[in-house]
Amino acid sequence: MTTTTDTLVPFDEVLERYDPALGLEVHVELNTATKMFCGCPAAFGGEPNTHVCPTCLGLPGSMPVVNRRAVESAIRIGLALNCSIAEWCRFARKNYFYPDMPKNFQTSQYDEPICFDGFMDVDVDGETVRVEIERAHMEEDTGKSTHVGGLTGRIHGADYSLVDYNRAGIPLIEIVTKPIVGAGEKAPAVARAYVSQLRDLIVALGVSEARMDQGNLRADVNLSLAPKGSGTLGTRTETKNVNSFRSVERAVRYEMQRHAGVLDAGGSILQETRHWHEDTGITTSGREKSDAEDYRYFPEPDLVPIAPPREWVEELRGTLPENPTEKRARLQAEWGFSDLEMRDTVGAGALGLVEETIAAGSSPQAARKWWLGELARRANDSGVDLADLGVTPADVARIQALVDEGALNDKLARQVFDGLFAGEGTPDEIVAARGLAIVSDEGALSAAVDAAIAANPDVADKIRDGKVAAAGALIGAVMKEMKGQADAARVRELILDKLS
């Protein structure tokens, strides 16, 4: 566990003295068939160093060729974020040494991004906040280092490191916001809502798997504090490794409290990279940025400029999914959700999940009930986002279908979820393996009811006397006998029949 000696100022007090400014950099790994600059498969996983070729290994003499589909995805993301699309732009080399970077430079874009000057309207507790987008640009991913030995899993203290270059060269789109000022106490919620709704947009565009837990969507959180009302921007820190919506919110909150602690004590904030620790909910210092940040960018001489024809851009505009704001209004009407229900659904990052569950056959209220009830509770308990819980909308729809058929009740359904989390297979497989189906064998049920009546003669008498409410005690006894696998309504019917 990483511990901290940071002085944290209570959140409310931070806001009394400071205005926070936020900035978010989100990396989206595209789901193109091949890599950004070569023909290797861009698929996640694979035996280490099998999805590689001279180009993505950076072998001497190799050259890049731009993936047209990645450019198309970048333009569609840009258009969906209301950006301008450059008439002409270039790739640039970002030079720095790191073992997981095959060429020791990353082919990225610098002062000529393909998309710039956009915005996204974000719903935060029923209020619309406009987040301005500075740019969205294309770049390639690095390889993945695994540090073996040592205590922290970080490079320092490791015995040796392994590098898998399967990920090297996978296309990334980096989306950078302008500084978000004036959010005040809502800053953490705005950060979370932005990332969550950006993910919904990416999913709707179909350009990425957008799984935060798998690193398809990675957020870096920039934060600074300025004296309240000063209208200035303070020194910022950039917190990396924030890989859930919940962590985005917590990281902003933590950094606000930590910055205030430093500033209150008369100190100054170091412009640096911070690492987020999911387990303890704190950030620790990474490398100092001020002296390491000279990336010596220059235009990539092995690639020619990209000049997307305007007709192509307009053609791509025609492929965009529905505008998110209009879509939310439409869905609310279709589903018959109240304003509060809709706000909670969006706030929990469950809009897409609920939509997909409904599409898979569930009723809107049932879908909402599972995602915002049982599943939200479990996600919260294990500190992950709903989307990363390991339960799919199809699973939820199937479980609800079994409930609707009378094959499961809510209690049994929860046991099916247990099975899903334990990786026991599909809902149907779990029902079969765990023997969870409701017993519809009238003979067994009738015998259990008879046994309960015989064992509780006084309760039976009360029911015979017309005190129907007393039936609950007998139902409980029957359900216990049946290990919960009975339809309670049918049990009640049988008891009342037998005692009438």
Next chain:
Amino acid sequence: MTADIRRTAAELADDLASGATTSVELTQASLDRIGAVDGAVHAFLQVDAEGALAAARASDERRAAGQVASALDGVPIAVKDVLATEGLPTTCGSRILEGWVPPYDATVVAKVRAAGLPILGKTNMDEFAMGSSTEHSAYGVTHNPWDLTRIPGGSGGGSAAAVAAFEAPIALGTDTGGSIRQPGAVTGTVGVKPTYGGVSRYGLVALANSLDQVGPVTRTVLDAALLHEVIGGHDPKDSTSIDQPLPALVEAVRQGASGDLTGVRIGVVKELGGEGYQAGVLARFQESVELLTKAGAEVVEVSCPHFVHALATYYLILPAEASSNLARFDAMRYGLRVLPEGVDAPSAEDVMRATREAGFGDEVKRRIILGTYALSSGYYDAYYGQAQKVRTLISQDFARAFEQADVLVSPTAPTTAFPIGDKVDDPMAMYLNDLATIPANLSGVPGISVPSGLADEDGLPAGFQILAPALADDRVYRVGAALESLLLEQWGGPLLDRAPDLEGASA
């Protein structure tokens, strides 16, 4: 049956076609010549006798079956060690790539193989093509076949010397600031830098990506055109390659060889001559210009005022790109790995530092430092950015000059071959060798160097450079072939006939 290694590639192709020789005979004859003289010349870093003979046998079998792969099928070739060759070590003349065997072929190498040319081996060069003398190779200097105490030019001294010493009929070179043309000039051979984008760079280990170009190194203009047609053309693996058919180069040579240049306007570049140029080099240049005039060409003087800044521009752009290209040599994946002395558990960073310290030579380090500085935050606009602007001005100079002339001409290099060791400790003096060749790389236009004769003061070869607008490579071949045929007539035979016999020589 004969296999005369002194014959040109075109003549050898005819011999193969007529059955006068076989590819195996020819290849073996080249290998024998390498065995006899390369101890003295040291043009080769690797000789692949087995691979070359296997390719020669395959060529002979193809020919017997009536399936000839190209005009040069069966003619052996040497390849500069900066081009990736699958299964054959590729060092770029650097310790840092010692032992690296590429798992793939450069596109030009694949084309050469597909055309049926047996690859004799890999030729020496200045480390990562940085130099004008081949003295900066980590594997020893190459000697000029005209005078073994002198440099063969650079960076492609190995390819030029191999061809001049009749170790290979033809070779592949690369030209970033003159590395094909200047060695051609000082060894009495022909070298062509094609239009930027005319030949694929895929598999060429980049020195400066925006300047590099692969081209032919030969003894005649016709051989260069034949090889150029084998290696040229669009390559989808090189995004900077031009998606257009090559002009008809061999045809242009045949046209030029008639010796008639009526209607061709030739521009003598005022800024590329005079002070700093050796008298004998200038004399041969003037005579060549007069020959072209007699052949019907109209000669005008043109001015390219920004050419005086070409060298400074080049030495900002090249190191900047090179500093980034060479970053990948870090001991993590291939090549040399040096563990730092006295460090118990070295980090990746320690190993990178120790390897780069031990693996790169001084000239490479000098240019990495220059380039890193030129790209640094706060200096970019003053250096790299400014250099790119001057580059545009140089291109505009070319554009204006080509309004007045169809081709531009100058001496290829300011001097003949200088003695080994003369300039190796004086980078500025070394850089001045490329004064006349660099402008073509900065603006991407094609150029050829054709031997113009021997300088009176030292009896060593001088070169005549012809430049044409981008994509008009056929013009340099036409004018080059005309000059070649006029000079041959004057000399009564190839210039290389006057070079010393190397059999039994030792450096």
